[in-house]
Amino acid sequence: MNGAEAVVEMLAAHGVTHVFGLCGDTSLPLYDALCRLDHGITHVLTRDERSAAYMADGYARVTGKVGVCEGPSGGGATYLLPGLVEANESSVPVLGITTDVSVASRGRYPLTELDQGRLYAPLTKWNKVIDTVDEIPHALRTAFRAMTTGKPGAAHIGLPYDVQKHPIEASDIWAQPEHGLAPAWRVAPDASEVRKTVDALANAQSPVFVCGGGVVISGAMDVLDRVASLLNAPVCTTISGQGSLAETHPLCAGVVGSNGGVVETREVLAQADLVVFIGCRAGSTSTEHWKVPARGVSIVHIDIDPMVIACNYATAVALPADARLALEAIADAIEATGNRRPAGAVDGRSLVASAKKGKRERFDEIAGSVETPIRPERLVAALNAILPDDAVVVADPGTPCPYLSAYYELRRPGRHFITNRAHGALGYSMAAAVGASFGRPDAKVVAVMGDGSFGFTVGELETITRYNVPLTMIVISNAVFGWIKASQKAGYDKRYFSVDFSRTDHCAVAHAYGVKSWRVEKPEELEAALREAVAHDGPSLVDVICQPLEEAAAPVSQWMG
Numbered sequence: 348m349n350g351a352e353a354v355v356e357m358l359a360a361h362g363v364t365h366v367f368g369l370c371g372d373t374s375l376p377l378y379d380a381l382c383r384l385d386h387g388i389t390h391v392l393t394r395d396e397r398s399a400a401y402m403a404d405g406y407a408r409v410t411g412k413v414g415v416c417e418g419p420s421g422g423g424a425t426y427l428l429p430g431l432v433e434a435n436e437s438s439v440p441v442l443g444i445t446t447d448v449s450v451a452s453r454g455r456y457p458l459t460e461l462d463q464g465r466l467y468a469p470l471t472k473w474n475k476v477i478d479t480v481d482e483i484p485h486a487l488r489t490a491f492r493a494m495t496t497g498k499p500g501a502a503h504i505g506l507p508y509d510v511q512k513h514p515i516e517a518s519d520i521w522a523q524p525e526h527g528l529a530p531a532w533r534v535a536p537d538a539s540e541v542r543k544t545v546d547a548l549a550n551a552q553s554p555v556f557v558c559g560g561g562v563v564i565s566g567a568m569d570v571l572d573r574v575a576s577l578l579n580a581p582v583c584t585t586i587s588g589q590g591s592l593a594e595t596h597p598l599c600a601g602v603v604g605s606n607g608g609v610v611e612t613r614e615v616l617a618q619a620d621l622v623v624f625i626g627c628r629a630g631s632t633s634t635e636h637w638k639v640p641a642r643g644v645s646i647v648h649i650d651i652d653p654m655v656i657a658c659n660y661a662t663a664v665a666l667p668a669d670a671r672l673a674l675e676a677i678a679d680a681i682e683a684t685g686n687r688r689p690a691g692a693v694d695g696r697s698l699v700a701s702a703k704k705g706k707r708e709r710f711d712e713i714a715g716s717v718e719t720p721i722r723p724e725r726l727v728a729a730l731n732a733i734l735p736d737d738a739v740v741v742a743d744p745g746t747p748c749p750y751l752s753a754y755y756e757l758r759r760p761g762r763h764f765i766t767n768r769a770h771g772a773l774g775y776s777m778a779a780a781v782g783a784s785f786g787r788p789d790a791k792v793v794a795v796m797g798d799g800s801f802g803f804t805v806g807e808l809e810t811i812t813r814y815n816v817p818l819t820m821i822v823i824s825n826a827v828f829g830w831i832k833a834s835q836k837a838g839y840d841k842r843y844f845s846v847d848f849s850r851t852d853h854c855a856v857a858h859a860y861g862v863k864s865w866r867v868e869k870p871e872e873l874e875a876a877l878r879e880a881v882a883h884d885g886p887s888l889v890d891v892i893c894q895p896l897e898e899a900a901a902p903v904s905q906w907m908g
Contacts, residue, residue, distance in 0.1 A: 348520075350480040351376040351511035352384060354444070356520045357487035359386040362527035363415050365406060365785055367391045367399040371419020373446035373459065376511035391785065391814065394806040396423050398778035400430020401767075403441045405779030406786040407434070409739060409762050411528050411566075413494055414782065417444040421459025424466065424505075429772055432470045435501035436769030437587065438564055440494035440529045442502050443467075449509035450478060463505040472500030480513035484520055491526040498652040499529040499564065530565060534651065536668035536676055543664045544623075544647050545680045551621035551645070553693035554580045557603065557633065560587030561626015561650060567671035568592065568760035571625070573678045577687055579695040581615050585633040586752045588626065589764045594757045600699045601706070604633040605904040607752030609709075611702035613639055613904075618693070623647040626670045628655045632768070635904055649673045710754050713900060717870050720894045723747075723823060723901070727754045729874040730793070733881055738791040740764050741780040743800040744771035746829045746896050751795060753902040774803025777820060781807065784816050791881060795821045799828045801853060808860035811886045819880050820857075820888040826850040829896030836897045837906045853890040864888040 348356070354377060358366070366388055370378055381390050393399040396418035403414030414434070418427040424445040434441035448457045464476040473493035475486045483506075490502040525531040548554055562571055571591055575582050575598045583603040584591050592599040600615045602608050613635070616622070622640045626649065627633060634640065637659055645663045648656040653667035666673045681687060714728035727750050730740070736758045742751045748766050757763050765783065767775040780794035796804075801822050811818055832846040854866035863883050865876040873891065880887040 348515055348517045349376065349380070349511065350483055350506070350513050350515055351380040353480070353483045353515050353520060354487065354506065354511075355380045355384050355386050355388070357484055357522065358415060359388060360520060360522035361487070361491050362412065362524070363388055365389050365391060366415045366417060367393055367402040367406070367782065368417035369393050369396050369399055369419070369423060371423050371446065373420040373448060373508045374417065376508065377417070377446060377506065391810070393778075393810055395804070396426035397429050397774060398804060398807050398810070400427050400434070400441065400443060401775050401778035402782035402785070404430055404434045404439055405741060405765060405782030407439050407441055408765050409783045410786040412786075413491060413527060413529070414439070414441045415444070416441065417446075419459070420445065420447045421461065424461065424463050428466065428470065429770070431467070431501040431503060433767050433770050433772065433775070435471050437767070438499045438560060439501070440499045442490055442494060442504070444504050444506060446511070447476065447505045447507045450507045451509055463503075467503040471503045473502040475503070476505030477507060477510050480510050480515045483515065488522060488526070492523065495526045495529040495531040497534070530651070530669060533669035533672050534667070536649075536666040536673040538676070540664055540666050541673070541676045541680055544666065544677055545684065547621055547645065547647055547664055548578060548681070549684070549687070550689060552689060552691065553619050554578060554621040554623060555616055555619035556580060556582045556623045556625060557585070557616065557627055558582060558588040558591035558625045559585045559627025559633070561670045562588055562591040563762050565626060565670035567625075567674050570671055570674040570678055572596065572760070574674050574681070575695075577678065577681050579688060579692070581695045581699050583612055583616055585627055586748065586766060587768050589752065590757055590761050593760050597696045598699055600702050602752045603639070605635045606632050607749045607902055608635070608904065609706050609753055609902050611705045615698060615702050616640060619644060621645045621647065623649065625649045625674070626651070629659045634659070719868065719870065720825065720892050721867070721870050721873060722894050723750045723899060724754065725870055725873060726821070726823070726891055726893065727751060729877050731756050732874065733877050734793065735791055738763065738793060739780075739783050739787060741776045741783060741792065741794045742766040743773060743776040743796040744768065745773060745800060746797040746823050746825070746893075747776070747795040749902045773800040776800065777804045777807055780818050780820075781811060781816055784818050791819070793819045793821065793881070795823065797829060798822055798824045798826060798851060798853065799848075801851070805856060808857060808862055812861040815885050817884060818886050819883070820886070821877075822853045822888065822890050823893045824850065824853060824890055825893050825895045827895050827897075832895070833897040833901065833903070833906055853888065857888040862886045862888050864890065866890045866892075868892045
């Protein structure tokens with residue numbers, strides 16, 4: 348067995364079934380091993396290493412398994428990095444494997460040499476460039492353990508060309524089976540802190556839960572429902588936390604924060620006398636730059652990463668623990684004491700119902716508009732009407748994100764909405780949706796992107812048609828980097844500079860790649876086109892001529908005053 352074969356066998360031993368990547372000279376031994384061995388791994392050839400990493404990210408988010416991407420030395424190693432940074436900051440287990448120049452060539456100016464170890468070290472949870480072939484099995488086991496335990500994250504392994512060809516004994520090829528899925532080896536909360544939490548909840552007139560992505564990652568949706576229902580307490584989410592409860596649940600108020608939050612959900616959170624953050628970093632977006640909740644509100648914080656607790660808010664009770672285990676302990680303690688809410692406490696269901704009613708009335712008014720260009724709200728309303736409950740929607744961070752996070756209704760708990768909130772790079776949704784489609788092949792997957800984002804990732808249309816991925820892509824076409832132009836309007840007295848570009852016929856581009864496509868300019872034609880695209884049995888794209896973001900009523904607090 349050689350080093351490349353050992354890598355493939357170690358991936359298979361950890362339950363890996365898909366690898367997304369792009370070939371290069373330094374990867375030839377690895378590709379040869381993937382070709383020859385009987386391992387059960389599907390290699391998905393992409394057209395850009397960035398896309399490979401985003402595909403691995405989307406795959407990991409919908410499966411809970413480690414997503415794996417690979418790329419060659421030099422430029423390939425730099426292109427893979429953006430996806431690993433996003434995954435690491437979003438607590439998504441993604442392994443990036445970059446092949447490298449030979450160990451024997453280091454320091455002799457070989458083509459594509461760079462210091463991969465130093466490049467990846469500050470931006471991943473764990474990082475190792477292999478020096479000798481005997482290190483491979485232990486390095487792979489360590490990477491999988493790092494990605495799936497504690498706070499999940501990304502790892503990187505650099506694999507030199509010559510090491511891939513060196514011989515290695517097969518006796519060290521084994522894996523710890525739990526480390527193929529995250530979270531592995533969950534951490535339980537301290538019992539005394541659970542008691543303090545229950546006491547705080549019992550004394551609060553209006554507790555509110557704010558759930559980040561950690562709730563969904565932990566699989567804590569059912570027990571969150573149990574705790575919130577026992578307390579009759581509203582649940583708000585961050586964008587990453589969507590799916591913590593179904594948004595049809597009578598206690599789910601929806602998204603809060605400066606991106607996707609609306610006045611009504613802000614008011615639900617603002618009136619709380621106790622806020623329980625769960626799997627949420629309480630960062631700038633979810634708290635509107637630490638304005639809501641206000642300073643002085645009592646805080647309970649549950650998170651697997653103790654470093655985020657008490658970072659931005661003084662914390663009355665800290666539970667550094669797995670979200671599901673912490674909520675199970677809290678629910679059991681509440682039921683054991685029977686002391687669920689104080690007399691005169693706020694009725695959470697009524698509070699949420701009132702907030703939803705106000706939000707829905709304003710949304711429906713705009714969503715029913717027959718004006719052109721098409722209002723983004725009308726697009727979201729059509730998706731609400733068309734998509735099945737188990738659909739997965741993947742949104743880019745520009746124009747699509749605030750509209751979908753605010754108004755697209757998740758009718759099931761779990762991971763049904765994905766967007767890259769950590770670093771917000773364009774070009775994410777099309778690629779991540781491909782990964783999600785491989786990871787959840789029985790669900791309808793929809794990628795929603797702006798035309799700026801489409802330009803970043805258009806080459807992957809060839810990948811999509813080659814694999815006949817049944818993905819529906821929606822381009823919100825307004826010929827502008829809309830988020831920046833809207834910010835120039837709000838904060839820079841409409842001094843628009845270098846944000847507008849020429850309109851592309853995305854329908855024609857998609858058709859050239861072999862993708863079934865529609866172009867929609869009239870609001871009354873939108874829903875029919877979307878229904879046809881969603882029902883199509885192969886890849887499809889709908890080019891929607893939409894209102895520019897700087898003219899819209901987007902749910903973004905910095906633009907709404």
